[in-house]
Amino acid sequence: MIIKKTSGLQGIVVIPGDKSISHRAVMFGSLADGTTEITNFLQGADCLATIDCFRKMGIEIENSPEKILINGKGLYGLKEPSSTLNTMNSGTTTRLISGILSGQTFQTTLSGDDSLNSRPMGRIITPLSLMGANIKSIRGNNCAPLIIKPGKLHGLHYHSKTASAQVKSAILLAGLYADGMTRVTEPALSRNHTELMLQSFGADIRSEYEKDNVSATASILPSSHLVGQKIVVPGDISSAAYFIAAGLLIQNSELLIQNVGINPTRAGIIKVCQDMGGDITFLNEKTSGGEPTADLLVRTSRLRGTVIEGSIIPTLIDEIPIIAVLAAFAEGTTIIRNAAELKVKETDRIETVTSNLKKMGADVAPTDDGMIINGKESLHGAKLHSYLDHRIAMAFSIAGLAAEGETEIINSHCVDVSYPMFYETLTSVCRQLL
Ligand code: S3P
Numbered sequence: 001m002i003i004k005k006t007s008g009l010q011g012i013v014v015i016p017g018d019k020s021i022s023h024r025a026v027m028f029g030s031l032a033d034g035t036t037e038i039t040n041f042l043q044g045a046d047c048l049a050t051i052d053c054f055r056k057m058g059i060e061i062e063n064s065p066e067k068i069l070i071n072g073k074g075l076y077g078l079k080e081p082s083s084t085l086n087t088m089n090s091g092t093t094t095r096l097i098s099g100i101l102s103g104q105t106f107q108t109t110l111s112g113d114d115s116l117n118s119r120p121m122g123r124i125i126t127p128l129s130l131m132g133a134n135i136k137s138i139r140g141n142n143c144a145p146l147i148i149k150p151g152k153l154h155g156l157h158y159h160s161k162t163a164s165a166q167v168k169s170a171i172l173l174a175g176l177y178a179d180g181m182t183r184v185t186e187p188a189l190s191r192n193h194t195e196l197m198l199q200s201f202g203a204d205i206r207s208e209y210e211k212d213n214v215s216a217t218a219s220i221l222p223s224s225h226l227v228g229q230k231i232v233v234p235g236d237i238s239s240a241a242y243f244i245a246a247g248l249l250i251q252n253s254e255l256l257i258q259n260v261g262i263n264p265t266r267a268g269i270i271k272v273c274q275d276m277g278g279d280i281t282f283l284n285e286k287t288s289g290g291e292p293t294a295d296l297l298v299r300t301s302r303l304r305g306t307v308i309e310g311s312i313i314p315t316l317i318d319e320i321p322i323i324a325v326l327a328a329f330a331e332g333t334t335i336i337r338n339a340a341e342l343k344v345k346e347t348d349r350i351e352t353v354t355s356n357l358k359k360m361g362a363d364v365a366p367t368d369d370g371m372i373i374n375g376k377e378s379l380h381g382a383k384l385h386s387y388l389d390h391r392i393a394m395a396f397s398i399a400g401l402a403a404e405g406e407t408e409i410i411n412s413h414c415v416d417v418s419y420p421m422f423y424e425t426l427t428s429v430c431r432q433l434l
Contacts, residue, residue, distance in 0.1 A: 022038070029070035033228060036230075044417055057085075087116060091166060094144055095124050102135055102174045132178075169194040172220045234260070239418060242322055242394045249402050277303050321349055324373060327375060380404045401426075
């Protein structure tokens, strides 16, 4: 994809469904009794991988442009798949499904693409094994491919070292099949979509938060059944992030970004943008299924550097690439720390973000757990790799719109993972067409 500097962005953007919530809706709907109907489902490659895995385990899932219909077979209704489940590029599919598969009476193997098969799975293998699961890394390197054999699960109180919704959710889902209460304590609250949605499906699940979010605990009791639901998926704030950033960064811009999920466990980017001086107005606030949404009106703003650290990090972890782009154009220094989790995303995002920013002439230094960025008034276009990481492709497409000259994003097609219509939508609000 070739991107040129633009003179402004104007118009309305309707944000596609949330990736995390779409995955969970398919998983819980498959395990529920009766029909689950999902509207505004994200038709991205990651979520389609989740559908494919459950279809391979005998669940009928009708996927039409208007809605997804799942004929749930109950907690014990999955069937042994005849081949390996392919989780493609999706960490959420792999980790959450491992919790579910640990409680089944049949054997499964899970494998994904090269990026997925190099991401750490020890973080779920350890707690699930402590619960009694029979889960192993086939190559013995704590990565996928994984083989999961039947095991008898016990309740456990697990203290997770990282605030990770994927780890928390894998354990809670295994907890549906355990013989007592399962609890997960994490050092800061990670996204809580599993807790909210499992509760609406009828699971006995609770959350407790320490003051100032210093730690959070979710507990679940084993369930005899879940009940099919109607789910309206809110727009994905992680996808909205590129348009929020573009509207703030690019001169002469005003964007109305509609249907953005603003769950506080996800909305750290809004606070950071406001701390940087961003002009963001909330309109039309609503709540559906416990998930708040709003339309965001975003206007060009003079941005300044900030410090991003501590318990806000899990609430914006996927948005750090685009926040780093904003920081590279802001006045003053931005420091991002306590974000070592960036190293184990679809790529090592400390490395991929800082090397691409440097190619554009930015003043940026990677650190062990984040980066330090000294903003500059202008950056120049460059030939950049997406490294097949959807968030790198999108973040640097926005950087390309703000930089002088021309930027090329190599392998930009990977945006399909979470935002298949990204370039069409971006083109529709650009004064000059891409
Ligand atoms: C996700 C949790 C986060 C996030 C990922 C989606 C989820 O990962 O980065 O894109 O849907 O639970 P971690 O749990 O590894 O932090």
